[in-house]
Every structure is written in structure tokens, then in C-alpha cells.
Amino acid sequence: MNQNHTKQYRACRDTFFKTLYHFDTPGQSLVIDETSGRLFLRKELTYYDPSVYQFLMGCRDSRLVPVFDAWQEDGRFVVLEQYVQGELLSERLRRDDLSAQEKQAILHDVCGALEVLHSASPPIVHRDVKPENIMVTDSGRAVLMDYDASKRVKPAQSRDTVLLGTRDSAAPEQYGFGASDVRTDVYGTGKLIAAMFGDAPIYHHVVEKATRLDPKRRYPNIAALDRALSRFDKPIENVNSWGWLKVISTALCVMLAFALCRTMTFENSSGPAEDLITQIAFFIAQLAVIEVWFDWTGAFDHLPFRKQGQVSLGRKIVEKLIYGAVFFCLILIMAVILILCIFGA
Template identity: 25%
Template sequence: MNLEIQSRLSFYRRLEEVEHKKGISLVRHIETGQIYVEKVLTQYDKSIYDWLQQSKLPYVPQIYECMEEDGTLYLIEEYIQGITLETYIEQFGCLDLDAAGRVIEYLCRTLEKLHRHIPPIVHRDIKPTNIMLQGDFKKGHGIVSVYLIDFNTARVFDAERNRDTELIGTRGFAAPEQYGFSQSDARTDIYGLGVLLNYMLCGKLIRDGIYADHQEVSQIIRKATQIDPEKRYQTAEEMLDAMQQSMILDEATDKVSLNDKSRPAWTRFLPPGFREGKILNMVVAAIYYIFWMYFCLTVEVKDHGEPLSGTWLYVNRFVYFMMFIITPFFWNNYLDVWNYFPLVRSPKKIWKLVGLFLYTVAWFFLVMFVFVIVEDIFR
């Protein structure tokens, strides 16, 4: 261990070892007295922890130190004071529909953020011991917060692979593709959510029986745990919508409070600046759109020194509109368009910026090229 890592870790005094095999310990900061979790990992994807440290997602443990040396990652992360879902079930038994629905809602909203990362981040180990609960616990009630922990087996989706190279997951909760049949993606976590929902409601894995006391919930579990990923819910948002439509989240939805709680599904179709409902963003976006619309409707265009009029004037104005209005849509990843463009899918910011610039320039040239072709044909 180099001197820098030793120096940064020296501010934390070890209290007790939590899991020897995983290299997890509770530590206390010697100056503030704050308790943290220290992890020493040999299996990891550092880019995921770097992103988690920067993004500060709600209901995911915050990362405070992330240091790497010789194939080992040293982490200091937030200590979540609570109990695991596994412990909750052991103490209080299976959850009722309301409590189970709330747990799934928290997890769906967290997974939405992970899966919308470019490229998507797949947790790959959704199970009761990786879910931390906080609250004043009573049977079926008292759950206030739900945290998704342990990203040791998480990976960044690689569109160029056709299967996982490492077979990782927890037996009973892992999706079929985690055993080498195909590549893990966002739908792998959907499978884990389906198994988890079934386990919370009846204490059984899918192979041992599916919850049968509520027909619509049973259908949700069956769809989420289909062997073929194409037949599952394709996103966490889609699964959450199905649960809301089945009415099991009526009461739960009002209680869940995420710092950046997702808005209704239809809002993703709103233009950039209006999708998150933030006043400042909407004002800036409105000014931008109004300015370009006004410019495109009023700009005078000349051909060989003579002002254009009629049809070709409006064609030129439309070309200007198409050249510039696309920029905020592409740069803000409208409808996840980045998934179709290699450079902007890169986790490295420099390549993402290069990609954004190159694709924008290419769009300008494409519009001009099409316009010139049309003009030659019809004029």
C-alpha cells in the first residue's frame, strides 16, 4: 500500500470486522467520530465507484474515498444504520403488499438512475442481503427508507459483448444470462426484482413457488422473471408502472420520498429543459426555443443579393430551424438517443465531448447536403 493510501486511511480507526471474506469493516473517523464502512475489494469496476462518488445518488451509500493500487480497491463509504431485508424477514416474516410495494418502488427508482447511465450500470446482485431498510419496524409496517448496497459485482453494459465473461450472481436470485447464456443488461436487474418481490411476499424462490394471493401481482412476478429477457419488463420504470396500475402502490406512492423522484412516464417526451419540472431549467429552455423560433420565422435569406420570398424562403428558414433545434435534444440525450452512438456511450468525458461535437457537426453537414440536393432537383 503506497503512502498516499496509507495516509488517507490513517484517519479511520477500525472498530470491528463485518465480513472477513469480503474485506468489510466498520471504522470511525479519528477527528469527527463519524462511523463509516471500509471495504477492500479485489473484484470490482472502479469506474462504477467513481461515478457513484460523483453522482451521490439518494438511497445508495455515498462513497467518500476511492483509491486503487495493484488490483485492489480501497473504499470508505457511508454507514447505513438499519437492518437488511433478509434480517427483517427473519424477524417479522413476509411483508404485506403495501410494504413489499414500497421496497420495490425505492429499488425501481434507484435502478432507473443506474440503467440510464451511459452506458447502463447493471447491479447484478439484487437480493435480500443487499437491501438495507431503515425505520421503526413492525410487522409489515415501519419501513421509511430502502437502500441498495454492495456494487462489488456491478458492471457497465458493453454493447459489443454477447455474453458475460464472468459468471457472477447469487443462486436463486441470479437471472439465466448470468450463467453465460447471454450478456447481463438492465433486464437482469428486473429479473432480480421479480424474484425479490416473490421472496418478500411468500418467502420462496421462483423455483419453489410463485406468490398466488393476488393475481395481478403474480402476473407481474411471472413477467419479470421470464427466462427470455425480451419477455420481461424492459425497464425498471415499466415494472413500476405495472405495479402502480395493479393498485398495490396506491398508498405506498404517497409515502415514498426520493430527492429526485422520477416524474410520470410521459414527461420523458417533453423537450429538454421541461422534463424535470425545475423552474430555472424551464425558463432557460423556453428562452432558447423562443429565440430560435423567432429567428427562423423572421430571418431574411438572399440569393445572389436578392431577397428570397415564398416557398423557398420558408424552406431555408426550416433548414436553419432543423440545424440548430436538434442541438439541445442530442446534447441532453433525448429519449436515450446516446445508446445508438458509440462515442457518446463512452464513460470517459473527453470521448463523450468529442462524440457530441462530431455528431453535431455531422448533423449540420447532413442537413445542408440534403437541402442542396433538394434545391438542385426542384429549382
């Protein structure tokens, strides 16, 4: 089909589309195909990579928005893509009504969508991974949207020529410190994890590695990041899922600490000062064992002040009390030892 025939075809086809709504974003409108009843989003772009949309027109992955057509018209680039119904992830996070498992599923869908883009030749980099560009469908699946900032990777390019991205989620290379590649989306996904899980300790290492300033020190690709996230797929639901070996080992450690401290206090004591030191050591040992047990088995995840895998103010207070008590006892021990050294037992 030559160019004239293509224009005639689109002009004829456009007569079947009716505009229903103009969005606040300039050049975006909701249209309906009156012959089929299907809804589409019509976008007029000023910055674009036509090859990205050519790839998407042939892609049929449920985690990406289906692109029906894309063409240049009067100096503009027009995209007609399927309208995805659901709710933005940013809204769901604002309401805080997603469980940790639902968030994990969303992250896996986002990683899967990025893997599809990165599998293109050359790879396509999304460059704007954020909650506002992810739609959560009624079935709980995630769809990665908005490819306006997407581009093909150019191996010979030393830095991005057009600086695009969202503040607080864009990688350093998007600000001219290098050229975007698949690791740019690793950075964006790391920021997304941080936005979804806050300061949850179990995600600290993953977020830290994914968002390193030097792309060479990040996960090498989105598949590696997805595998790292897979370690958190099975939630701790009850004591049986912690593993009896951990529970028995922890119990033995507690019993040993009790037995050891009891023996030191009542049998080997040479005076009140040593009794005091022993009691303080006993207190520190028990605090340490309790903290290790909570952290190792994941019991903190089931206490009232834990919510959706995030660290609440309650846990922070408990931890500060524990570590504060330990620090105070260490200072007290040092003071007692110093007094004994100066004045004698």
C-alpha cells in the same frame, strides 16, 4: 493532483480513520473518521469495475450507498463507503413484520435506485438484487447496497465473461447464456417481489413477466416494472374503496341468480329430476357469484385468514372447497342427465 500526491493525501487521511470492527466477510471492516465521528465501511475487492465506483462517488441519491472514495492499492481495490444503519430486508422478511404497503414502498425505492444506476452512460447493472443487499432504514426507506457484482453494459458483448450472481435470484444471462443488461436487474427485482409477497395472486403476472428466461419477453426496463407495481399502491381498506358500481353490479347479479333459479324451480319444473338439476345449477351459480364477488372487490383481503397481501392456508382451503364442490356438482349433473337419457324422464 498527481498519483504521488494522491497517495500522500490518502496516507495522511487514513491516520484519522480507526478500525472498530472486522466483519466475517474477508476484507471488510467498520471504521470511524475520528475528526467527524462518521462511520464508514472499508472493503477490499478482488472483482470490481472501477467505473461503477467512480459513478457512485459522484452520485447523491438516498437510495444508493454514498461512496466516499475508491482506489487501487497493492493489487487490491479499496472502497470506502458510508455505513448505512438499519436492518437488512432479509431479516425483516424473516420476522414477517412488514405490511403490504411498506413492502410496496421498499420495492419502489429499489426500482428508483436501479433507475439511477441504469441512467449512467453506459448503464450500470447491479446484478445482485436480493433481500440481503437491501437495507431498510429506521424511517422505512430502502437503500440498495453491495455493488461488487455490478458492471457497465457492453452492447458489443455477446455473453458475460465473468459469471457472478446469487443462486435462485440471478438471471440466466449471468450463467453464460447471454450478456447482462438492464433487463438482468428486472429479473432480479422479479425474484425479489416473489420473495417479499410469496404466492400472492395479484403479483403473479408481474413476477411471471419479470422473470421470463428470454430477456426480450421481460419488462423492457426497470421503469416499466415500477409502473406495473404502481397499480397495487392503493390498498383496499374498506367497501367504499371498492367502487359502488362493483358492489351494486354484484348485488344485482346475486338477485338475478336467485330470481332465475327460483322461477325455474317452482314454476317450470316438470318433475323431481328437473328440480334436482335446477337446485344443483342454483348451487353452482351461487358459488360462482360468491367467488367472482370476492375476487373482484378484493373482499378476501379483509378476511381473518388473509395477511399482508399474501395467500394464507385458510384461503387456499376455502378455494379448494369451492372448486371441489363445483366439480362434484358438474359430475352429478352429467350423471343425472345421462340417467335421464338412458331411462327417460
